[in-house]
Structures are given as C-alpha cells and as structure tokens.
Amino acid sequence: MEITHHQEIVAPIEIVFSYLNDDEKMKLWMEGLESIDYPKGKKTENRVGNKFIHTIKEGLNTQTYKGIITAYEPPSLLAVKLAHPAHRMEVTYELTAHGRKTELDYRCELVFPSLFHRLMGVSFSWFTKRILKSQMAKLKQLAEQESVRRAPPAV
Secondary structure, three states: OEEEEEEEEOOOHHHHHHHHHOHHHHHHHOOOEEEEEOOOOOOOOOOOOOEEEEEEEEOOEEEEEEEEEEEEEOOOEEEEEEEEOOEEEEEEEEEEEEOOEEEEEEEEEEEOOOHHHHHHHHHOHHHHHHHHHHHHHHHHHHHHHHHHHOOOOOO
8 A cells, every 4th residue: 555645845955854864853743753773773874774663652552663774865865664563664755955945755655464454554544644644744844943943044
C-alpha cells in the first residue's frame, strides 16, 4: 500500500530538513516518538547505512521500529526503511527549494507480512493517513515558526 503527501512550507529548505534530520526536532512533530537509539552509534557524515531504533507510543502501547537510513543527501533527500512485526515501511522525504519556500514530497510504501495484517492495514488506512496529515501539519508549523524567528540573510 502506498501513501503519498505533498506540501508547501514557507521556510528555507535547510530549516525544513533540520526537522527531518535532528532527533530532538523529530520528537516535536512526530506524534508519540519517545526515543531514537543508535545501537552502533550515530554517524554524522554519510548516514546511509546508519541503523536506529524508534520507540513510539501508539495509544496505550509502546512499539519499537528497527530502521536503516537508505538515502541521505542533505538538504534535499532522506529515505529510511522501518521494520515492525506487523509491517515494513519504506519512507522517502524529498525536498525542493523555491527561494524561501520548500516543497515536501512524502512517500511511504507499506508492506504487510500476512493477509491478516494487510486487511487490517487497509481497513485502518484512513487512520494512518490522518496521523500523517497531523504530523506534516505540525512539521510545517514548526518550520515556518522557526523561519520567521530567524534573522534575514545579510546583503
């Protein structure tokens, strides 16, 4: 199952990318994200291949997602694969700069390991999309607020 989202954010691409790339900023917009751990340490340069574990509170339960960064081209591209017993996800964030505005294209490919999980995933896809829209609205709000607070470039 594929989920896509397109959004224009009135903020420079570097600010928007920082909300995808900075662990503490991710917690501000990614609903329920409690922690991000790097079992083998966090690479700071070429982050492709960097493995991580997201701990996310989902309702009354806490879930863990094992992930790996599959593409990393700051400030325009970040892609990750996430694994959970009920599904796997390949998520891509592509950013395009347009002056002080940024276009964000989000793509998520959900793969389910069984017919049961696939039926549940399709049945609750409306809820998944609602969470995505909420998260993207929060990311937009935070990036635009930071952009307004940032001093204009010197001429």
